[in-house]
Amino acid sequence: MLIAQLTDLHIGEGRRLAYRKVDTAGALEKAVAHVMAMVPRPDVVLFTGDIGDLGSRDEYALVAEILTKLTIPYFMVPGNHDRRGPLRAAFPYATPVRADTGFVNYVVDDFPLRLIALDTLDEGKPGGVLGKTQLDWLRDVLLDGDGRDCAIFMHHPPIVTGIAHMDAQNLGAGAEELAAIVSVHRDRIKAIFCGHVHRPIHTIWAGVPLMIGPSVAHQVAFDLRADGPSAFVMEPPAMHLHVWDAGQHSLMTHLAYLDRYDGPHPFFGPDGKLIV
Template sequence: MLIAQLTDLHIGVGRRLAYRKVDTATALERAVARVNAMVPRPDMVVFTGDIGDLGTPDEYALVKDILRDLDVPFYMIPGNHDQRAPLRAAFADAMPIEDGGAFINYVVDAGPVRLIALDSLDEGRPEGKLCSARLDWLERTLHDGDDRPCVLFVHHPPVAVGIKHMDDQRLLSGAETFAQIVLAHKDRIQAIMCGHLHRPIHTRWAGVPLIVAPSIAHQVALDLRDDGPSAFTMEPPAMHLHRWDEKQQCLLTHLAYVDQYDGPHPFFDENGRLIV
């Protein structure tokens, strides 16, 4: 099972450049082409939020247009730049929510593993929230009798990572209860996969790995000063590839760059000798 996680698309209407600089529509097209060209090809893509930049129907129409070229099934959760109603209207198939569900919480049966998608959007606010309705849903889902290993996907990470302006907008409300629920199921939860920070970051939280994927567009500047300004860089766009290894019964996460670089070059010559 191979799952590509693409995050923080920030698509603007009319292919508008994000922050007057980032061609996010082209970035998404390149990421789609990269996924399509992968061998083996991922079984699915999970987009972990900030699909649009302002969350308008026009933005989602453009995303939909670009994703027509994506050759693998995909799922989505919202980020703080999204709006729930238009996102659901545009991508109902990518969000298999139970009937009557007010939030974009759902489970994907990915064979040996279960993907649990969580909606941390607090509309109009940059920071994330898991209200009691969403946390109750998570608790119920983890107690529904399906004991397969699971992977949680949520846009906002619940930890502070040392990038001050992003830490201020992490998952705040509900984070403590979320930690208690995760801790109680830490043996089954393989990892929590997040976006939002536009950087690859790894830690351990509530007894499980917490892995943040870089953006397929722009990255947040790596600035660990307390007063570091809110800024982005054009470091290479990338995605995460989560591979469930059936033999080892574990999940491994690879970083895959969107762009192609020089190589691959062989280590050994035609006689099998190490090239020195």
Template sequence: MLIAQLTDLHVGAGRRLAYRKVDTARALENAVAHVEAMMPRPDVVLFTGDIGDLGTPDEYALVAEILKSLTIPYFMVPGNHDRRGPLRAAFADATPVAPGRDFVNYVVDDFDLRLIALDTLDEGKPGGVLQAEQLKWLRSVLADGDQKPSVIFMHHPPIVTGIAHMDAQKLETGADELAAIVSDHRDKVQAVLCGHVHRPIHTIWAGVPLIIGPSVAHQVALDLREDGPSAFVMEPPAMHLYVWDTDQKSLMTHLAYIDRFDGPHPFFGADGKLIV
């Protein structure tokens, strides 16, 4: 089984350039074309949040138009730049939430791996939250008797990466409880897949691999200083491809670069200073 992870699209309405530099709509088109051309083709694509940049219906309409070229099944969770209502309205099939539920939490059982979506959005705020009812839901899903190996995918990582301005907006509320649940079911949970940080990062957390995917549009600067400012850079756009070996019960991660790259380009940090 092959899983493609595309994350942090930040598509703006009217093809607005992010930071007046990055054509995020074009970046998504390139990513979709890359996935479609893969041999063998992925079985499913997971979008781990920040589908739009402001969470407006116009943004999601543009994303939906671009995704018409994607012939592979895909599923989504919201990021901090998204809004649940407009996202679910635009992508009902990709957010198959049970009737009556407010959060974009759901399970996909159509593949060799069980895909468990977790909604970490705290609307209007950059950091992530998992409410008590969501954690109760996750525990019930993992304890429901289904022995199929599972992958959890969500936007905010529950870890400290060392990139200070991103760590200030990680998953805070519910992170310890999530770690306890995952640890209790680490024989079943094969990995936790996240976005948000715009960099490829791998670690072991709660006894399982925790993997953060790179943005298909632009990257966060790799700055591990404690006072490192908020800064974005243009590095080669990329995605993660996960290979699940059913016989060996192992999940392998490949970093795949998307299209050609004409950078690097300078970027300005939050302090207005040029980052070379």
């Protein structure tokens, strides 16, 4: 089973450039074209938040128009730049909430790996929270799954990455409680997929692999200084491709670039000969 994770689209109304520089709508079009051209093609796409930039209906209408070319199943969780109401209205099939708790929490049981969507949005604020409703809901679905292997996908990472201006807006309240729940079920939670930091970052958290996916549009500058300013860079847009092997109960994550950049520069040709 192949899971493509596309994150932090930041689509602006009328194809508005993000930061007056980044063609995020064009970046999403390229990402969709890339996914659709892949052989083998991913089974499902997970959008881990910041679908829109301001969370308006017009932004989501533009996303929906671009995603008409994405003809494989896809699912979404909101990020801090999203608004639940307009997001759910535009993408009911990609946010299949069963019991309406007011949050975009749901489970996808259609694939060999169970996918659990967890809503960390604290609407209007940059940082994320998990309140009692979401934590109780997660506890229940983890007890419910007949012991099936699963992955959780959510926007805000519950970790300190070292990129200070992003750590200031990570998952705050509820992170400790989440760690306790995840730890209990660590044998069958195969991974947690997050967005928000716009960079590929990997760690083990609460006994489980946790990966932050790179943005399909623009990246956050790599800067581990404690007083590093908020800064963005145009590194190659990319995605994570998660490969789930149900027979081996193993998950592997690849980084795949989505657009042209100064490279790649092969030094072995297709005939196996060294290029000098």
